[in-house]
Amino acid sequence: MQSTPVYEGQIFDGDTHLYETPDAFSRYLPKQYEKDWGFTWKTGSDGEFALYVGERKVEISAGYYADGKVPAPGKLHEWLRAMKAGSDVDMRVSMTPDMVGPEARLKKLDEFEVEACFLYAGHMVGAISYLDRVGPAKIVLRAYNEWMLEHWGFTYRDRIYSAPLLALDDLNYAVEQAKWVAKNGARLVLLPMGPVNKRSPADPYFDPFWSILNEARVRVVFHISEASYLAGHMAEWGERMQQPRLRQSAFMFMHGYSERPILETLSSFIFYNFFERFPNMKILSAENGCEWVPAMLTKMDKCRGMAKNSLWPCGQLKERPSKIFKRYMAVVAYPEDDLKLTIDQTGSDDWVLMGSDYPHSEGVPTPRDFMAEACGGLTAQQIAKVMHDNAWKFIHED
Numbered sequence: 600m601q602s603t604p605v606y607e608g609q610i611f612d613g614d615t616h617l618y619e620t621p622d623a624f625s626r627y628l629p630k631q632y633e634k635d636w637g638f639t640w641k642t643g644s645d646g647e648f649a650l651y652v653g654e655r656k657v658e659i660s661a662g663y664y665a666d667g668k669v670p671a672p673g674k675l676h677e678w679l680r681a682m683k684a685g686s687d688v689d690m691r692v693s694m695t696p697d698m699v700g701p702e703a704r705l706k707k708l709d710e711f712e713v714e715a716c717f718l719y720a721g722h723m724v725g726a727i728s729y730l731d732r733v734g735p736a737k738i739v740l741r742a743y744n745e746w747m748l749e750h751w752g753f754t755y756r757d758r759i760y761s762a763p764l765l766a767l768d769d770l771n772y773a774v775e776q777a778k779w780v781a782k783n784g785a786r787l788v789l790l791p792m793g794p795v796n797k798r799s800p801a802d803p804y805f806d807p808f809w810s811i812l813n814e815a816r817v818r819v820v821f822h823i824s825e826a827s828y829l830a831g832h833m834a835e836w837g838e839r840m841q842q843p844r845l846r847q848s849a850f851m852f853m854h855g856y857s858e859r860p861i862l863e864t865l866s867s868f869i870f871y872n873f874f875e876r877f878p879n880m881k882i883l884s885a886e887n888g889c890e891w892v893p894a895m896l897t898k899m900d901k902c903r904g905m906a907k908n909s910l911w912p913c914g915q916l917k918e919r920p921s922k923i924f925k926r927y928m929a930v931v932a933y934p935e936d937d938l939k940l941t942i943d944q945t946g947s948d949d950w951v952l953m954g955s956d957y958p959h960s961e962g963v964p965t966p967r968d969f970m971a972e973a974c975g976g977l978t979a980q981q982i983a984k985v986m987h988d989n990a991w992k993f994i995h996e997d
Contacts, residue, residue: 604974606982610966611990612716613931614822614885614954617751617761618669618698619721626749627742636735638726640666650722652729658843659725659825663960665691669698672957673964690960698958701755708758711957711966714987715758717787717994718751719822719885723764727791728825728841733768740764741776753785760994762787762820767795773808781815786994787883788812789820792860793828800864801871803913813877818994823886826860858891865928866899869920872913874927881993882928886961889932889951893944896921925950929993934962934969938985939976948981952990 624638635653642648649661663670668691677690696703708716723743730736744763747753751761763780765788767773780788790800798804812819830840838851847855861884868874868882899920907915916923925947931954932938942948953969956962963969974982 604970604977604982606967606970606974606979606986608983609714609987610712610953611987612711612713612955612957612966613883613929613952613990613993614719614962615716615957616719616724616959617704617721618694618958619723619746620699620750623746623750624723624739624743627745629738629742632735632738636730636739638722640664650726652726655729657722657726657729658841658846660722661843662845663691665689668693669958670960672960673955673962673968675960695958701751701759704759705756707957713966715760715991715994717820717883717885717990718759718761719789719820720747720762720764724822724824727764728827730766731827736766737769737772737776740766744776744780748783753780753783753787760786762789762822764789766791767800767805767808770805770808773805774811777808777811777817781811781817785817787818787820789822791824791827792821792864793826794867799867799871801868801873801913803871803876806876809873809877809880813879816879816997818881818883820883820885821861821864821887823856823861826855829855829860858887858895861887862891862895865924866895866920868928869899869916869923870902870911872911872916874923875914875917879997880927883952883993884928884930885954886931886933886956888936889930889938889941890936892924892930892950893941896924896945899924921945929989932973932985934972936973938973942977942981948977948984949989949992951985952993953985 625633628637637653639651640648641651643656647661648665650657671690671692674690697707730739747761747763751759753761753763763785765773765776825840833840833851833855836850838848838855840855865882865884874880903916903920929950929952931952938951942951955966955969957966963972970982970986974985
């Protein structure tokens, strides 16, 4: 039997979230966009309390939130077990100040013995796929980012690294926003997974955008969300996207979420020789788990050999894809992932980070709980890397 891991050092949390304040979506949104693109919480005609984008219900938000209350951090599995047992227990709790503001979050980090964290959007993560028109979408995202900058800052006390949301659909506008976030001190930006206008995000067409982030050494995060580019493919299987969690099939969880979107996205950056052009860039996968990494690295190396004399849109790679991945990419693991097996299979412990998902219910109650769940069988040095060092290097080292 594996002994219980022991690590008493500081933690660097690779996956945390905020909850938006009531005016987060409206403070900077121009009035003419409020009717069709404003975000509101309300009880709809179906009797469910949910987030709406205009008149469209964000289905995944239904059933988990109540007015002013959210699921208890790290308690989702307990709640689901209670629901399966027929209990009508409500495990929602009132939002606390640390969920909605930076000063209180710093105190929570101190309580958790967390040196620093990466901070991602809250309800906006589940609503990104509803921003499906380029013109309004860029206005909504800009308004959201302006709120984030004012309320949280992009680099708060060099401990909370917030990730503004960018998109590549309008290249000129994306370039403008990249300059703006870099000017305002962002160290991370979050982009949707998948292709953009039938191009890989690593296509040289987008190089004017990437050159700005590369120069400013801004890191890029791909966080789990609905990969809207798969909607047509899922429809071929009779599956629908933008559904409540409890109405999604196992097939959808496996192929509409899971590793497919992130695997396709990350591999495109490697096969498009992205890091040859932008050696200062680093890319993080957040809340997509990590158990897919060994198979991905093996397959990429094999496919590089198979395509040796074939088409290379941006030039052949000078080294194995697996080496490129380990140098430029990092992945936040799920607490339920088998980290020892995954690290052993990849032959490296330099790319994997912990993430608590605080204050969301899907993660662990406290960041240190991640160690007990995921780090069994690892050496003390490996645990230190997962719990702190790898995230610190990701954000600080060139």
